[in-house]
Amino acid sequence: MLDKYLNKITQGDCLELFKDIPDNSVDVTFADPPFNLKKNYSSYKDSLEFQEYLDWCEKWISEMVRVTKPTGSIFVHNIPKWLTYYATFLNKHAHFKHWIAWDAPTAPMGKSLQPAHYGILFYTKEPKGSKIYELRYPHKRDRKQGYLWKDYGGKKDLLHPFGPLVSDVWTDIHRIKHNSKRDPHPCQLPIHLMDRLILLTTDEGDIVLDPFSGTGTTAVAAKRLGRQFIGFELDKKYIEISEHKLNQTLPNFRIGNNWVSFYLNDIVTIKDKDWPDLSQYFSIPNPLRNIDFEKVELLDKKWIPENVYFFESKEKSMNNVSPTATTIKESTKYKDNSENKSTHIDILSKPAIAK
Numbered sequence: 254m255l256d257k258y259l260n261k262i263t264q265g266d267c268l269e270l271f272k273d274i275p276d277n278s279v280d281v282t283f284a285d286p287p288f289n290l291k292k293n294y295s296s297y298k299d300s301l302e303f304q305e306y307l308d309w310c311e312k313w314i315s316e317m318v319r320v321t322k323p324t325g326s327i328f329v330h331n332i333p334k335w336l337t338y339y340a341t342f343l344n345k346h347a348h349f350k351h352w353i354a355w356d357a358p359t360a361p362m363g364k365s366l367q368p369a370h371y372g373i374l375f376y377t378k379e380p381k382g383s384k385i386y387e388l389r390y391p392h393k394r395d396r397k398q399g400y401l402w403k404d405y406g407g408k409k410d411l412l413h414p415f416g417p418l419v420s421d422v423w424t425d426i427h428r429i430k431h432n433s434k435r436d437p438h439p440c441q442l443p444i445h446l447m448d449r450l451i452l453l454t455t456d457e458g459d460i461v462l463d464p465f466s467g468t469g470t471t472a473v474a475a476k477r478l479g480r481q482f483i484g485f486e487l488d489k490k491y492i493e494i495s496e497h498k499l500n501q502t503l504p505n506f507r508i509g510n511n512w513v514s515f516y517l518n519d520i521v522t523i524k525d526k527d528w529p530d531l532s533q534y535f536s537i538p539n540p541l542r543n544i545d546f547e548k549v550e551l552l553d554k555k556w557i558p559e560n561v562y563f564f565e566s567k568e569k570s571m572n573n574v575s576p577t578a579t580t581i582k583e584s585t586k587y588k589d590n591s592e593n594k595s596t597h598i599d600i601l602s603k604p605a606i607a608k
């Protein structure tokens with residue numbers, strides 16, 4: 254039953270499609286539902302009555318819990334207002350781990366405090382035995398001078414060379430602001446946010462299910478991290494965009510045998526347990542106290558896959574009439590450094606126009 258849905262985005266109402274997914278069958282469920290904020294979706298009315306919206310949410314949250322494996326995790330993304338109701342419901346059916354505050358300005362809600370974070374509720378199916386990994390992100394530095402933001406005084410020698418453990422407040426991931434970097438979708442998530450959740454709770458080959466797939470952010474993150482995915486989405490147009498991006502995606506977000514999250518020219522999330530092996534691929538300041546002004550760097554930037562954060566959107570490729578602009582990269586080169594060889598993979602050898 255599950256195979257039919259694996260590694261694709263299926264069009265339809267998630268509540269209908271969930272019926273086909275067996276109990277305890279996927280490793281992680283993640284939902285980024287419509288927020289009921291009158292957003293301009295192509296095929297969905299984002300303005301239900303208060304109680305109607307909550308009743309609907311409880312239905313798909315129940316399904317998420319049902320299909321998640323006993324070792325698995327459940328994530329729900331929304332504005333804090335709705336998450337307070339979700340939490341009350343989830344507390345009865347799963348086990349609270351964290352409220353992740355993702356630092357990003359949100360729509361003003363009236364004349365009080367300016368909302369500055371979205372929340373991601375993190376629950377596990379069972380109280381014990383869940384698959385959860387500690388993560389690390391790079392030390393924060395002053396952009397111009399390159400110095401560490403925080404003053405560690407005489408303790409710099411004790412710092413982890415890569416960076417601190419990830420906490421439940423994420424200030425290093427930003428909303429996609431620039432239109433050139435986003436799909437024609439009103440609320441596409443930054444993909445390295447999904448990378449982080451996936452690294453936090455899964456291993457290679459695990460299955461991640463997203464019932465509100467949008468333009469496929471979860472699916473692309475899962476694929477590039479060597480995971481499997483199941484996506485549901487009402488809107489055909491968003492599925493086409495997702496497929497277009499998935500065709501440009503390879504399971505190449507790794508250094509050696511370690512899956513990592515890249516963003517721009519850097520690695521932005523690693524599993525703590527991978528550092529002993531990963532460290533051989535970095536130049537580490539010596540003595541370590543020089544970390545104050547010397548960044549830990551990948552020894553070879555060629556290990557960073559080329560299509561790290563930007564996909565030519567299907568719509569844009571269709572609108573792009575200039576002959577030079579219709580052809581994106583002829584091939585994408587990435588270094589399969591686990592076998593220490595360079596591989597050329599032909600991802601987009603034909604013009605990037607609509608299929």
Ligand SMILES: C[S@@+](CC[C@H](N)C(=O)[O-])C[C@H]1O[C@@H](n2cnc3c(N)ncnc32)[C@H](O)[C@@H]1O
Pocket residue numbers: 265266267268285286287288294295296297438440441442443464465466467468469470471485486487488491
């Ligand atoms: C907040 S967006 C998700 C965005 C996604 N995380 C991304 O990064 O692209 C919610 C999506 O849910 C879809 N949707 C709304 N109701 C649905 C339903 N009943 N079943 C499946 N998809 C639905 C909408 O079309 C919309 O694309």
